[in-house]
Amino acid sequence: MNMEFIESPIKYVGGKYKLLNQIIPLFPEDINRFVDLFCGSGVVGANMMGRAKEVICIDKDVNIIQLLYHIAKYKAFFLEQVERVIANYGLSNSYRFGLDKYKQVTGYGGAGKALSAYNKEAYKVVRKDFNFHNATSLFYVLNLYGYTGAGRYNSRSKHNISVGNSDLNIKVVKRYRKYCEYINKSKSPASYVAVISGNITYTMMILFMQTLHTYKQQQATIITGQKKTLSRYLLNY
Numbered sequence: 434m435n436m437e438f439i440e441s442p443i444k445y446v447g448g449k450y451k452l453l454n455q456i457i458p459l460f461p462e463d464i465n466r467f468v469d470l471f472c473g474s475g476v477v478g479a480n481m482m483g484r485a486k487e488v489i490c491i492d493k494d495v496n497i498i499q500l501l502y503h504i505a506k507y508k509a510f511f512l513e514q515v516e517r518v519i520a521n522y523g524l525s526n527s528y529r530f531g532l533d534k535y536k537q538v539t540g541y542g543g544a545g546k547a548l549s550a551y552n553k554e555a556y557k558v559v560r561k562d563f564n565f566h567n568a569t570s571l572f573y574v575l576n577l578y579g580y581t582g583a584g585r586y587n588s589r590s591k592h593n594i595s596v597g598n599s600d601l602n603i604k605v606v607k608r609y610r611k612y613c614e615y616i617n618k619s620k621s622p623a624s625y626v627a628v629i630s631g632n633i634t635y636t637m638m639i640l641f642m643q644t645l646h647t648y649k650q651q652q653a654t655i656i657t658g659q660k661k662t663l664s665r666y667l668l669n670y
């Protein structure tokens with residue numbers, strides 16, 4: 434099947450973008466509510482937006498959920514904020530300034546080596562600050578500049594991914610803008626939900642889907658996965 438898919442603006446190991454041509458055709462054409470459970474980069478849910486009347490993205494990683502929500506809600510403004518963060522911390526920005534500047538400063542001829550050497554110390558400061566106050570813009574910077582993208586924390590729930598060999602570049606910006614345009618055009622509202630402090634079970638998911646009809650659109654909601662709290666949360670709707 435020849436279908437075109439939208440990429441997630443979030444770098445994510447285990448992201449399903451490359452498998453969408455196998456995944457998406459498996460779903461029926463006429464769907465009321467599509468739940469992207471364990472959504473990660475949100476790429477599956479995003480690509481169901483034109484197809485399902487409503488999409489709900491769920492993950493236990495509250496930072497991912499906040500990030501998906503911020504991108505969907507604030508679009509270009511969020512990227513501007515991220516660029517300000519990049520400038521304030523003194524990280525590279527090859528989208529604005531090209532790569533040669535960083536190659537010259539570090540003495541490395543290869544783009545990857547130059548970027549990781551250039552960003553190494555500033556990246557550590559971003560990570561330290563993120564682990565202190567969990568700002569979403571810092572999380573996105575860690576995602577773009579970190580080694581493996583999102584979703585890895587140590588046993589104390591601290592972000593511990595080391596610096597990678599990438600930065601804000603033209604490809605990232607184009608992907609981000611394309612995603613935002615797509616979300617703008619999409620008629621299906623999306624909601625982003627983080628289930629924290631526990632794991633969701635299938636029974637809870639069925640309850641979740643059955644009781645969610647009046648779910649408020651376009652919001653990031655943080656709920657706990659403990660059965661009692663989740664049920665109480667659901668029954669309020």
Ligand SMILES: C[S@@+](CC[C@H](N)C(=O)[O-])C[C@H]1O[C@@H](n2cnc3c(N)ncnc32)[C@H](O)[C@@H]1O
Nearest residue numbers: 447448449471472473474475492493494632633
């Ligand atoms: C492999 S990733 C999903 C990839 C995603 N489909 C994509 O294309 O980007 C798995 C995700 O499941 C989430 N996850 C794992 N266990 C979970 C649970 N019990 N409840 C909610 N989310 C969970 C993780 O935080 C992670 O983001």
